[in-house]
Amino acid sequence: MKLKTFSMGGVHPPENKLSAREPIQALPLPKEVAIPLSQHLGAPAKVVVNKGDAVKVGTLIAKGESFISANIHSSVSGTVQKMDEVMDASGYKKMAVIISVEGDVWEESIDRSPDLKRECKLEPQQIVEKMKEMGIVGLGGATFPTHVKYMMPPGKTADTLVINAVECEPFLTADHRLMLERTQEILVGVEIMMKAAKVDRALIGIEANKPDAIEVMSRALTDFQGIEVIPLKVQYPQGAEKQLIKALLNREIPSGKLPLDVGCVVNNVGTAFAIYEAVQKNKPLIERVVTLTGKNLAKTANFLARTGVMANTMLTALGIDMPADTAKLISGGPMMGKAISSLTIPVTKGTSGIILMDAKEARRHKAQSCIRCGRCITVCPMGLSPYFLKILADKDQFEVCESERITDCIECGSCAYTCLATLPLLDHIRYGKTTVMRLARERSQK
Amino acid sequence: MSSVIIYSVVTMSVIAAFAAMILFFVAKKFRVDEDPRIDEVAALLPGANCGGCGYPGCRGMAEALVAAADQGDISSLLCPPGGLDTMSAIAGVLGFAAVTQESTIAVLRCQGSCEHAPSKLTYQGPQKCAVAHVVFAGENGCAYGCLGLGDCVSACKFDALSIDEKTGLPVVDPEKCVSCGACVKACPRHIFEMRPKGRKDRRVWISCMNKERGAVAKKNCAVACIACGKCAKTCPEKIQAITIENNLAYIDTKKCIACGMCVPVCPTGAILATFEPPKPKAKEVAAVQAETADNAAVKG
Numbered sequence: 042m043k044l045k046t047f048s049m050g051g052v053h054p055p056e057n058k059l060s061a062r063e064p065i066q067a068l069p070l071p072k073e074v075a076i077p078l079s080q081h082l083g084a085p086a087k088v089v090v091n092k093g094d095a096v097k098v099g100t101l102i103a104k105g106e107s108f109i110s111a112n113i114h115s116s117v118s119g120t121v122q123k124m125d126e127v128m129d130a131s132g133y134k135k136m137a138v139i140i141s142v143e144g145d146v147w148e149e150s151i152d153r154s155p156d157l158k159r160e161c162k163l164e165p166q167q168i169v170e171k172m173k174e175m176g177i178v179g180l181g182g183a184t185f186p187t188h189v190k191y192m193m194p195p196g197k198t199a200d201t202l203v204i205n206a207v208e209c210e211p212f213l214t215a216d217h218r219l220m221l222e223r224t225q226e227i228l229v230g231v232e233i234m235m236k237a238a239k240v241d242r243a244l245i246g247i248e249a250n251k252p253d254a255i256e257v258m259s260r261a262l263t264d265f266q267g268i269e270v271i272p273l274k275v276q277y278p279q280g281a282e283k284q285l286i287k288a289l290l291n292r293e294i295p296s297g298k299l300p301l302d303v304g305c306v307v308n309n310v311g312t313a314f315a316i317y318e319a320v321q322k323n324k325p326l327i328e329r330v331v332t333l334t335g336k337n338l339a340k341t342a343n344f345l346a347r348t349g350v351m352a353n354t355m356l357t358a359l360g361i362d363m364p365a366d367t368a369k370l371i372s373g374g375p376m377m378g379k380a381i382s383s384l385t386i387p388v389t390k391g392t393s394g395i396i397l398m399d400a401k402e403a404r405r406h407k408a409q410s411c412i413r414c415g416r417c418i419t420v421c422p423m424g425l426s427p428y429f430l431k432i433l434a435d436k437d438q439f440e441v442c443e444s445e446r447i448t449d450c451i452e453c454g455s456c457a458y459t460c461l462a463t464l465p466l467l468d469h470i471r472y473g474k475t476t477v478m479r480l481a482r483e484r485s486q487k
Numbered sequence: 488m489s490s491v492i493i494y495s496v497v498t499m500s501v502i503a504a505f506a507a508m509i510l511f512f513v514a515k516k517f518r519v520d521e522d523p524r525i526d527e528v529a530a531l532l533p534g535a536n537c538g539g540c541g542y543p544g545c546r547g548m549a550e551a552l553v554a555a556a557d558q559g560d561i562s563s564l565l566c567p568p569g570g571l572d573t574m575s576a577i578a579g580v581l582g583f584a585a586v587t588q589e590s591t592i593a594v595l596r597c598q599g600s601c602e603h604a605p606s607k608l609t610y611q612g613p614q615k616c617a618v619a620h621v622v623f624a625g626e627n628g629c630a631y632g633c634l635g636l637g638d639c640v641s642a643c644k645f646d647a648l649s650i651d652e653k654t655g656l657p658v659v660d661p662e663k664c665v666s667c668g669a670c671v672k673a674c675p676r677h678i679f680e681m682r683p684k685g686r687k688d689r690r691v692w693i694s695c696m697n698k699e700r701g702a703v704a705k706k707n708c709a710v711a712c713i714a715c716g717k718c719a720k721t722c723p724e725k726i727q728a729i730t731i732e733n734n735l736a737y738i739d740t741k742k743c744i745a746c747g748m749c750v751p752v753c754p755t756g757a758i759l760a761t762f763e764p765p766k767p768k769a770k771e772v773a774a775v776q777a778e779t780a781d782n783a784a785v786k787g
Contacts, residue, residue: 126699132624134699382608382628405611435615465612472618 044249046274047284050422052455054277054376056250060214060334060341065222067345068331069358070145074117074349075127075137076102080389081178082185083109088138094121099148099325102138105176111186111390112176113138114325116347118146129386130372130379137387140349151324157225158321161233165191168237168320175319176326176390180311181205181280182373184391187316190306191237199306202235202243203289206258206310207273207280209248210374213394215330216310218343220247220254223314224261230317231268238306243268244289245310248275277376278453282307284422296449331355331388335397337364346388352395353384369403371396376454406463417456417466423449427456427466434473439480442473448481450474524556524580525549531576532566537644539567539667556581567591568645568665591666591681593647593659598694598757599625599632600654604708620675628707631696633657633678642673661688682740685761689745691738693718694759698733705755712736712757718749 079085086103096102096115103113119142126134147153163171173188193199208216220227231243247255249272259270273279273288283294285307292303300307308316311329318324327348333355334341340359352372356363363384371378372386373393384395417427425446433442447470456466529549536544542551548566555561561583566573570590578584604627612622616638624630635655640648647663648670650656657670670679678696693712697704701713712735719729719736728742729749736757738749747764 126703128624133630134703380608380623382623408613468612468618468622472613472615472621475621476617 044272044274045288046276047279047287047422049287049424050420050455051276051278051284052420052458053275054211054458056275057211057334057336058214058217058250059212059336060332060343061217061251063214063218063342065218065330065343065345068347068350068355070117070142070347071350071354073122073139073141074347075125075139075351075387076113076116076349077127077129077135077137077387077389078103078113079129079135080113080184080348080391081105081111082183083107083111085136086110086113088124088136090115090121090138092121092123095119096121096140097146097148099151099327101325102140105173105186109186109189111178112174112325113348114176114327115140116327116349117142119143127387128382129389130381130392132379132382137349152322153324157229159229161229161236161320163236163320165237165239168233171320172237172316175315175324177312177315177319178326178390179309180315180329180390180393181309182377182391182393184389187308187312190301190308191234193238193301197301198304199238199240199301200242200304201290201306202231202238202240203282203285203300203305203307204231204234204243204245204310204313205280205282205285205307206245206247206254207285208251209275209277209280210376210378210393211277212334212396213332213374214334215332215343215393217251217254219311219314219330220251221257224257226317227310227313228258228261228265228268229321230313230315232265233316233320234306234308234313235267240306241267245270246273246279246285246289247271248273248279250275277455278422278451281422281451281453283451296446326390329388329390329392331392332394333359334394335364335367335399336402337366337399338397346392348389349387351385351387352392355395356384364397364399366399367397368400369398371398376458377452405465408464409462411462411464414461416459416461420455420459422453422455423451425450427470428464430473431464431466431469434469434476439473439477443477443481447474447477522553524553527580528552528577531569531573531580533569533573533665535568535644535665537568537665537667537669539665539669540564552577552581556583567667570665589683592661592664592684592690593666593668593670593679594682594690594692595633595657595659595678596680596692596694596696597631597633597656597678598710598759599627599629599708600656602654603710604629604632616673617675629697629704629711631676631678631698632708634676638673638675639670639679642669644669685745689747689760689762691743691745691747691750691758691760691764693736693738693757695735695757698735700734704734710756713755715754717752717754718758721749721752723748 084107086105088103090102097118100115102115105111117140119140122139122141125139127137129135169188169191177187178184206216235243255272262268278284282300286292286305294303315326328345331344331346339361342359344355370381372381411428421427430447450470454467529546532545534545540548542548552561552564555564606626607628610626614636616634616636619634625634633656637650639657645663645665647660648657651658666681695712697711704711705713714731714734716731722729726742728739730737747760750758750760750764
């Protein structure tokens with residue numbers, strides 16, 4: 042059978058799913074956590090606790106007040122020490138709440154029993170409220186506040202819920218393990234999301250390199266109505282929402298439009314699990330699965346890590362030190378993740394993995410001159426001309442950048458991955474894109 | 488034979504007369520009166536077309552100056568490379584009193600060299616400050632300091648900037664800097680500042696842009712401003728040129744008399760001067776130190 046995939050561009054980097062067989066294990070609690078106030082796309086949340094306050098697991102510590110923002114809850118029980126600036130994956134310092142850990146006391150409202158709770162009696166509106174209250178954001182990496190996706194503007198309706206279980210980034214296995222170990226919970230979560238989006242069809246796209254997940258999920262489907270699991274051909278960046286919709290439904294989103302414009306709501310499979318826990322168990326988003334991996338690591342693992350825990354505690358939990366030949370640390374996947382300068386950065390809602398690379402793997406080749414081979418154009422999933430955008434951004438031709446649709450770039454990095462001249466195309470394009478977006482913002486403010 | 492010559496001459500004369508009439512009519516009808524002063528002013532400007540004035544080239548500046556003269560005030564316009572001399576000459580042509588605006592020079596507000604702020608990681612991306620600024624905080628971890636990739640050097644049209652290989656920081660050549668302000672615009676971190684040249688070339692400035700708390704700033708860079716406030720205390724009472732805002736001291740050029748008293752008291756050496764600063768009297772230093780220590784204790 043020919044597997045479905047998206048039609049334009051795409052690459053197939055080595056998969057390197059080293060940790061696919063490691064079951065999810067809980068990460069031991071550290072002495073102190075630093076929970077950043079900006080773990081999501083949009084405005085940072087406003088702190089609602091004071092220095093010296095006692096908090097439990099699940100206590101609201103910061104409230105998302107603007108339209109695109111999300112609540113943040115304490116992931117540990119203990120005392121609020123201070124508000125301080127902590128370096129996060131971006132390399133810049135952001136405000137965070139520092140909490141010292143004392144025991145592990147949870148809020149009474151949270152149902153901690155492992156039983157599956159199938160029935161959901163809430164109305165769609167109440168489900169969306171619950172998502173907002175529990176601080177649910179997209180766990181695929183972009184961390185867009187989920188409730189905003191379900192507050193559909195008048196006149197727009199969805200007909201399909203698309204669940205992204207593709208995990209097209211090499212190395213990462215967090216979603217893969219979650220599907221194997223929390224299958225029923227995920228499907229109940231999908232059911233709740235279908236109710237919230239008022240649709241009767243849900244498609245779960247899983248890449249063919251996870252046959253066990255496809256099998257387990259398909260087998261569990263017998264109890265559920267309207268949900269379908271669709272195996273997809275392995276192709277990066279299939280996890281991007283536009284590419285996923287194209288692959289599953291053969292619908293194309295016009296430039297500058299959203300999935301809702303073609304009748305789709307897209308969420309990650311990890312988000313489905315978080316929504317299950319939030320709606321059925323009253324549990325805020327305080328922990329997520331994080332993959333710790335690297336070719337030079339003796340052991341790899343998938344941790345269920347609380348937010349605000351420093352990334353280096355994962356190495357300690359495995360009982361290993363950072364290998365001496367480590368030359369690069371990446372937060373996220375190797376294609377779209379960010380290089381970080383140290384492991385003392387907190388795990389946030391968007392941290393899908395931490396990857397360690399040795400010098401040979403991390404080496405960047407010397408950038409040569411572009412030979413106009415056109416490979417970057419062939420692989421660009423958005424149909425852009427990366428080599429041309431790079432030249433334009435280099436020459437500060439931002440108006441031409443804009444008319445060449447630089448803002449359509451999804452920053453997947455396929456162009457730089459495939460470049461024969463080993464040019465850092467994406468770095469240049471990212472500079473052009475941020476500048477164009479800033480100029481557009483300034484223009485709209487006038 | 489002669490008829491051919493006569494016909495040609497007559498035909499050509501008629502055409503010439505006709506063309507002359509058209510040209511005369513066009514010249515009368517579509518005549519543009521250009522202010523002769525524009526040419527005079529343009530001749531006085533340096534002609535480098537650097538754009539430092541904010542207008543497209545020297546001709547554009549000349550037009551703007553004449554237009555401003557018609558409005559009755561040219562004081563808001565300045566040709567930075569030409570400086571006072573040029574502006575005074577132009578003012579003379581346009582019938583104004585000589586301008587007294589002070590000329591300025593670009594000043595680098597960062598000392599985060601390899602020695603003071605050692606690198607914690609290696610950046611291998613595109614060698615352009617603007618790109619690096621989008622990607623990360625900086626090799627030494629300071630999110631406010633110089634990235635050292637030389638966007639300012641390529642922006643300078645007067646060859647006044649160069650990267651010092653030892654420190655990795657740009658250096659301003661005071662002889663060549665015409666204070667056009669191109670480096671100020673080119674730097675994504677806004678480290679360059681245009682400051683008045685000062686009397687007898689005496690200038691004092693805080694050479695740091697870091698707005699982090701003292702301890703954090705000091706961790707990344709040995710010469711960071713830690714906003715201890717000693718400089719503000721040392722500044723003579725009548726002057727009070729130094730303010731501290733967002734964990735960063737700033738010397739107001741309008742108030743500063745360039746006495747240099749603040750330079751030696753700075754515990755991190757973040758204040759720079761273009762002259763040999765005075766050695767403070769031991770008593771004064773002790774008094775200031777005691778006072779700041781008291782304040783720190785109260786705050787702490």
